[in-house]
Amino acid sequence: MKQTLTPAASFAKHSFAMVSPFRCRLVADLVRGKTIEDASRLLILEHKKAAKIIYKLLKSAMSNAEQKGVADLERLYVSELRVDEGPRIKRWMPRAQGRADQILTRTSHISIKLAEKTGVKAAKTAAPKKKTTKVAAKKKSGGEE
Numbered sequence: 001m002k003q004t005l006t007p008a009a010s011f012a013k014h015s016f017a018m019v020s021p022f023r024c025r026l027v028a029d030l031v032r033g034k035t036i037e038d039a040s041r042l043l044i045l046e047h048k049k050a051a052k053i054i055y056k057l058l059k060s061a062m063s064n065a066e067q068k069g070v071a072d073l074e075r076l077y078v079s080e081l082r083v084d085e086g087p088r089i090k091r092w093m094p095r096a097q098g099r100a101d102q103i104l105t106r107t108s109h110i111s112i113k114l115a116e117k118t119g120v121k122a123a124k125t126a127a128p129k130k131k132t133t134k135v136a137a138k139k140k141s142g143g144e145e
Contacts, residue, residue, distance in 0.1 A: 009076055010065035013111040014057050016086050017050075020106040024050040024083045028110075032081045036062060036114070039078050054081075054110065061114050070116060079115035083108050 017024070027050040031039040036058065043055035058078070065076060086107035092100045 009070045009116045010061045010068055010114045011111070012057050012061035012064055013109070014053065015109045017053050017108045017110055018105065019050045019053060019108055021083050021085045021108045023048065024053070024108045024110060027051045027054055028081045028083050031058075031078055033078060035077045036073070054112070057110055057112050061112050065114055072116065075116050075118070076114045077117055078112060080111075080113040082111045084111075085109070 027043070027046060027048055030042050030046070031054065034042065039058060040055065043051045043058065062073065062076070065073065070076065086109045089105040089107065091103045091105070093103050095101050
């Protein structure tokens, strides 16, 4: 049975996160498309600041899905995880001989959508694939060509 996707089950957004978009996208690429269980495991084990932020956002989206009344939380997966650039915070650092250097702190807008997969159980219980004729012919001849 083919997997069909329902519209987004829940949505969560974190604006003005104090982490650069580049560093946040490295973590987001690990999680995108995974089930909630796999994504949360990966984020807990990842030792990056962005992982902690995305993990909290994932929990928030799960809570939103629960409030909406999604039937099965185990079938939810991360359908969309976007990291957009927010405004840069500009500060000045005093330097030698009366000079000053500008410090740019980059921020991110992170949004996550969870969707529910349908037809997953039917795909898991499907019969195993048959071997191709090439493999079957090889076994009959004793593995030599």
